[in-house]
Amino acid sequence: MALTDYKPEARKVVDLDTPQTDPNLTRRRFLTWGIYGVGAAVTVALVVPAVGYFISPIVSGNTSLQVPVGDISQFASQTVPKQIDVNYEYKDEFKQVPGAITVYVQAKKEGASKAEDFRVLSPICTHLGCLVQWKEENKNFNCPCHGSIFDANGAVIKGPANKPLNNYSLDVKDGKLVFNPLQAFVL
Amino acid sequence: MATNRVYEWVDERTGIKPAVDYVMYRRIPKSVNWFFTMGSASLTVFLVQVLSGIFLAMGYTPSTATVPIQVTSPDGTIAVVNSTEALESVRHITQSVFLGDWMRGFHHWGANAMVIVVVIHMLRVFFMGSYKYPRELTWFVGVFILLMVLGFSFTGYLLPWDNRAYWATQVGINIGGSAPVLGDYVATALRGGPTLGAATLTRFYALHVLLLPAITGLLIAVHLFLIIKIGISGQPAYREAVTGEFFDSTSLKAKKSGKAFFPYIIFKDAVVSALVVAVIVALTILVPVGNTNPVDPQNNYDPVSGAKLDPAPEWYFLFLYQFLKIVPDINLGFFTLSSKAIGGVIIPTILVAVLFFVPVLDRGPKRHPFSRPISTLVAIAILAAIVALTVTAQVTFPGDLNQAGQKVNIDKVWEDSKIVPQSAGMQSTGGTNATAGGNTGAGSGGAGAAAGTGAAAEMSADAQAGLKVFQANCTACHAGDGAKAGIGPKIYGDAKAKDETYVKNNIRNGKGLMPAFGKDQISDDDLNKVTAYVKYVAENKK
Numbered sequence: 001m002a003l004t005d006y007k008p009e010a011r012k013v014v015d016l017d018t019p020q021t022d023p024n025l026t027r028r029r030f031l032t033w034g035i036y037g038v039g040a041a042v043t044v045a046l047v048v049p050a051v052g053y054f055i056s057p058i059v060s061g062n063t064s065l066q067v068p069v070g071d072i073s074q075f076a077s078q079t080v081p082k083q084i085d086v087n088y089e090y091k092d093e094f095k096q097v098p099g100a101i102t103v104y105v106q107a108k109k110e111g112a113s114k115a116e117d118f119r120v121l122s123p124i125c126t127h128l129g130c131l132v133q134w135k136e137e138n139k140n141f142n143c144p145c146h147g148s149i150f151d152a153n154g155a156v157i158k159g160p161a162n163k164p165l166n167n168y169s170l171d172v173k174d175g176k177l178v179f180n181p182l183q184a185f186v187l
Numbered sequence: 188m189a190t191n192r193v194y195e196w197v198d199e200r201t202g203i204k205p206a207v208d209y210v211m212y213r214r215i216p217k218s219v220n221w222f223f224t225m226g227s228a229s230l231t232v233f234l235v236q237v238l239s240g241i242f243l244a245m246g247y248t249p250s251t252a253t254v255p256i257q258v259t260s261p262d263g264t265i266a267v268v269n270s271t272e273a274l275e276s277v278r279h280i281t282q283s284v285f286l287g288d289w290m291r292g293f294h295h296w297g298a299n300a301m302v303i304v305v306v307i308h309m310l311r312v313f314f315m316g317s318y319k320y321p322r323e324l325t326w327f328v329g330v331f332i333l334l335m336v337l338g339f340s341f342t343g344y345l346l347p348w349d350n351r352a353y354w355a356t357q358v359g360i361n362i363g364g365s366a367p368v369l370g371d372y373v374a375t376a377l378r379g380g381p382t383l384g385a386a387t388l389t390r391f392y393a394l395h396v397l398l399l400p401a402i403t404g405l406l407i408a409v410h411l412f413l414i415i416k417i418g419i420s421g422q423p424a425y426r427e428a429v430t431g432e433f434f435d436s437t438s439l440k441a442k443k444s445g446k447a448f449f450p451y452i453i454f455k456d457a458v459v460s461a462l463v464v465a466v467i468v469a470l471t472i473l474v475p476v477g478n479t480n481p482v483d484p485q486n487n488y489d490p491v492s493g494a495k496l497d498p499a500p501e502w503y504f505l506f507l508y509q510f511l512k513i514v515p516d517i518n519l520g521f522f523t524l525s526s527k528a529i530g531g532v533i534i535p536t537i538l539v540a541v542l543f544f545v546p547v548l549d550r551g552p553k554r555h556p557f558s559r560p561i562s563t564l565v566a567i568a569i570l571a572a573i574v575a576l577t578v579t580a581q582v583t584f585p586g587d588l589n590q591a592g593q594k595v596n597i598d599k600v601w602e603d604s605k606i607v608p609q610s611a612g613m614q615s616t617g618g619t620n621a622t623a624g625g626n627t628g629a630g631s632g633g634a635g636a637a638a639g640t641g642a643a644a645e646m647s648a649d650a651q652a653g654l655k656v657f658q659a660n661c662t663a664c665h666a667g668d669g670a671k672a673g674i675g676p677k678i679y680g681d682a683k684a685k686d687e688t689y690v691k692n693n694i695r696n697g698k699g700l701m702p703a704f705g706k707d708q709i710s711d712d713d714l715n716k717v718t719a720y721v722k723y724v725a726e727n728k729k
Binding site for chain 2: 054055057058060085092093095097098099100101102127128129130131144145146147159160162182184186187
């Protein structure tokens, strides 16, 4: 059959069971909607929990963890960013795994002693999440992926990044500066 | 013939013969040329991927659980780093399982071939106007299949869980995450949490081996059904216009004058498919597929290659990588669209939408590319831009550099390097921070020791150097650095091998099948070192 011969009305199902004179077709209508209804109910019962399972990480939030960066006295007069490699362990799903991150610690003023006197910069580029690297010779952070540059305080010097590097929330515990390396930032 | 009788038996019960005849002996227009073989070549590559994928899945473990490994770089230095079950299972398939490197090669090069073949197929359909009436639906389904191919390459790339896969996926998910409004939710759901980790790997694995193949299989079935139902378009004539009447008359003409699909048309398909498979096999043999260092969230200079990974994507995504560098932010007054959202989400979405709606946007009856200059020129401009961006990226991106700024191929070095899985209890340095140099580490490192018995002693410097000597002279017979029996016996846990005099005597004088090693082969100094290694594994390993 050629496509131009296509006539939709020719394909209408002829219902042999129902008298054509019946104006309401109630039984037939009931069964039709019954099929749709049962189908929809089964679909919803299966798909809604499946979607919920898949998107549940959205509401699960941060894992809280307190990891020391070092003694607070050590950074009291650290006014230029100091690179610190931090190794820790955390529970990923059901297993303990090692984690590692490089952060940049800086005292906002000479003789800093409280958590809010410090800044711990996350090295994760606010563009697309590559690791920025401190360039000692230029005193700035370079991103190897798309070429963003940040100054020592994390402010953008050159895009494509358009947000400053993130600061971790800090606390002081037993004379040590502590932070949560799993703190998530919206890039 | 027996096969005929079986076929007849089946036909009697199914009535399948008319359907098979319809498919195999349908008439195809004579103008069908070699460009029309790319669709069946894509199908062939898909089958290569299914086949190799099934066998890879038999050996692969989608787990981020820590496995300490001992690696030897080409210059002989030894380091212990934390790897993962995922990466080590991939390495095991590639390096130890019989024909495992073939399965890996088929799958890796098949994935690359798939992108090329599918794109050529799509360009053929586009430039010959084959998407026009009545084949619009075939095109719509085809665009979905293209998206599936991209989905496969994105999810499959992560599975080896090496450093390059980790950083490519980090960036890839963040691109999706930069979409306005819903982006962050999509990114979090894909990752299975706020950061890349165990859940990301299992999610990507499930998508790659279960969901995507199921959807793709269905789409291919619909695509093929439509092709068989409607017929092949053939080459467009210059002034030809596709209308209902024209289609009816050409399909009638093809029915009378065309050639049977089997064997005239399928022969070309078979030749091209065989060529594509030959290329995949040749690449599998000639270019081994390697891995980089294990995932390193600090992306340090890795201890084996001495280089730092440059997180650039696969070649077919380089245009996007380059594009993301040059797109500016756009300020709409009330809202600023970030460059990454524009370059990574909005423009690609628009391009895919335009591609999808090509049959709707270009509804004119003319098929020949010269008869519809606007769509032809727009397509050529977009293609040229993609090629230009890819070339720019290729020449400007730095590559994996070592501290001296020289280019190093990390995958190759790790491929060539000797890797020994450590038994539980072996002391490991946390992560790959062996190169972190000068910075004070904090927190709890040394995670590798946590799972072990804690009984094993640390390998002495002499024994570590001895391992090198052992690898140079002994592993041909004492397999796996003495962990397994080969021609010679297993040395791990061997009570006699704890006796230094016994070991030295055997090395110098030989024993049974074992040849004697003179001072020209193993110096006295090396003899002491290799004996220390043998003693160490005899005492500490099983």
